[in-house]
Amino acid sequence: MVTEYESALEVAERLNRLTPGEFEKRTGLFSTGAEAVENAVKIARTWTGRDAIVVLGHAYHGRTLLTMTMTGKNVPYKEGFGPFAPEVYRVPSPYPYRWAGAATTETGIAEEAFEQLVDQITTQVGTANVAAIIVEPVQGEGGFIVLPEGYMTKVAQFAKENGIVFIADEIQAGLARTGDLFAVDHEGVVPDIVLTAKALAAGMPLSAVTGRAEIMDSVRAGGLGGTYAGNPVACAAAIAALDVIVDEDLPGRARHIEEVVMPRLKELQAECAAIGDVRGRGAMLAMEFVVPGTRTPDPDAAKKVAAHANARGVLTLTAGTYSNVIRLLPPLVISDDLLEDALDVLAEATRTLA
Template identity: 60%
Template sequence: MSENRSTATTTAAAGGPGLPQERRLLTEVPGPRSRELAARRVGAVSGAVGSSMPVYTAAAGGGVLVDVDGNSFIDLGSGIAVTTVGNADPGVAAAVADQVAAFTHTCFMVTPYESYVRVAEQLNELTPGDHAKKTALFTSGAEAVENAVKIARAHTGRNAVVVFDHAYHGRTNLTMAMTAKNMPYKEGFGPFAPEVYRAPLSYPFRDGVDVEGNPIDGPAAAARAIATIEKQVGAHHVAAIVIEPIQGEGGFIVPAEGFLPALVEFARANGIVFIADEVQSGFARTGAMFASEHEGIVPDLVTTAKGIAAGLPLSAVTGRAEIMDAPVVGGLGGTYGGNPAACVAAIAALDAVRENDLVSRAQQIEKLLKGRLGALQDKDARIGDVRGRGAMIAVELVRAGTHEPDAALAGKVAKEAAQRGIIVLTCGTYGNVLRLLPPLSISDALLSEAIDVLEGVFAELSD
């Protein structure tokens, strides 16, 4: 295969081991070494574990990922919104190296350490609201969500949990019950935890009008959701309302303006704990430190993970001090929760967010991506919607001239993009959404080149 190399510049300071910031294809995709590893995987790894890309990683940094065959891909996935500050960020790598040389684990529940406390202090300061807050650290996003529900139940003495259409909250038993999409997340794994109820979301692209012909805007969508809660659950039974301010796996759905504030007001009036699941949308990803800030809402509890520690396993629940203190002593915790290496990684990652003004960088990425993708939408009727905030942008694909989801096209675009050196993921309840989650360390040159490639893919896949 002849070498396919882009002209983007090399940036040694962009993270990783000074990787050239370029798209480069030296072999077919996947290459021989990746195919060899795939064959070994068949005999060693559960077939129930899937992978979006057919290549195996050797290095990553800045805006690229390099596979074991030397192919360099433009990364529009960030490990599903995890490597927000860039893969192998030098500050994160140095902090982790120093920590693991000192000690790798003691368990905070046995002999605690300062880095856990420092992460909690920073989260208490950074999350929305100026009220007194406290934090507990865990390992995964699902674990954070599950513990937030535990905390809300302990605080309210109630059992019911309200979630929303298209939601994704995790793969544990409780969070599977809270997740809307059956395949592949829930198929064959029931029965699920009880006392979880689903309300309709605000989905501007698909909401249309009500029975009287009026547009379903944010307040109207909130009224519809609240009516469902009151009639099917009873507000006095609800311990928590849990919602992603911008949905992740559900399709990067941004609720219409006014939807979230109305839900917060309803929760406050009825003694319900309002939980913002910011696992995917937190830490500058959406052009604000937290997506809740876009409409000025102040959650009672915020769950975080993914971008919090630049790739090390860490998650958190942060919220009102009186709510966080509701469970009995020993009621929260976990052997690996707040692992010291992950904690120092989080401190370094938060430093990188501030020092590099990544909130502003996410806003710049949004402008570039929406401008390019909006222009493509104007030319291609299969692009039904371009939405999202910051570096969390979605392209919803439909049958031309309709709202009918086209999952087959989304899959073809993602597969062909991979063949051309672009990592792009799919999502959505209907499987018809392309999601763009570039690391905030990526250059404009790489972003523009990635969209050039996607434009070419759409052109070649035209009817």
């Protein structure tokens, strides 16, 4: 951390160039996604002089004390691990399939959820006390919830008007996964801070906080760091991964995967009454399982389908606040033949359940 490796500088320069926004930026490198989230919070609190952090329902931001407090799901992430960090406030997530408000369209849900965010911040927290609002553009562990069009735009504008740092947690949804280089690009949102990890170094332990220079520079020298932050081997992996993502147009590849997979998922939904919803963006797709004829979550059905597929060599993961979602995260470089083969196995698993 005293004298940076050239590879660390190159990763930072690339992220400064690739992340949304034409303004001057700084990047700090760390080891894990949770570290990136924690450091973004530290930076936002320093810049604003405020304490409160606002997160969404169904959010997942990590497993450390602060980030598990920010995470919305109790089991397995929080149960028995309290007490939790103070000054974290949760507002409703605009979860289209399970929205409890009056609105039925995505536009209406986005508006109602935004109104609730503003009301809760204004009345329960105090706008002048909020350091940051942090959002996953597609909520990962919460069940691959795609935030409805317009919601992030409204939230980012509200944050700007009130001196609040708007942070995009792109750790799971970013770096081409959703069909854009960053998931916020779909809506043209420019965050103050963008968080990356996971795909950043193709699985090697590296994460990054990239943000407006004046915000990032507000922390005193030595305030941010870590023993393994900017590890040179991980940085070399990141440079290679970013080359592939950009040069091979993996955002375009993710959009192609959606074109192949989504029609198959909709076919399965039409056949199997236990599939309540199919959703996602790019190569970040999901099926939500319910008791047929209801919207009651059915985690056992999701578990059975996943087990059936896994036993036949197709690796799927369950997710969701109610553990009733099967999430599909195919490698962006997967061949069409292998993708179709995997979908055949998934279809067999679902029809067996039906």
